Amino acid sequence: MMGVPMRAPFIPGFFAAMGFMAVIVVLIALVIAGVFLMLGAKFAGIKDVTLGKSMIAVVGGGILALLMGWIPIIGWILGILMYIWVIKTVFNTDWGKATIAWLMTIVVEIIVMFAFMILLGISVAVF
Secondary structure, three states: OOOOEEEOHHHHHHHHHHHHHHHHHHHHHHHHHHHHHHHHHHOOOOOOOHHHHHHHHHHHHHHHHHHHHHHOOHHHHHHHHHHHHOOOOOOOOHHHHHHHHHHHHHHHHHHHHHHHHHHHOOOOOOO
């Protein structure tokens, strides 16, 4: 019986596509986080705020916070301080405005999260 020769499925292409999509998702998340930080920085009254600077602060602060977070007991406090320090350095501002920008970023993210939950009909069970 003469048939079509069997070939192995093209698995490497599937994994390459998955990797490409992961890169796209990370870039989209970076832009979204940059927009949130930009809004927080503008609310804090920081001058010369751009999306590019916000994205740099998100990446730098995230990396330093991740590295500090591994230290037992005080790691998360050091991570927060490092993140705020990166915001202070990137935007060339003082500690107070950098802290306000960081806090407002968190507040805006929570507000947007709840707005999406309401739009999607997701409820939060509170005991």
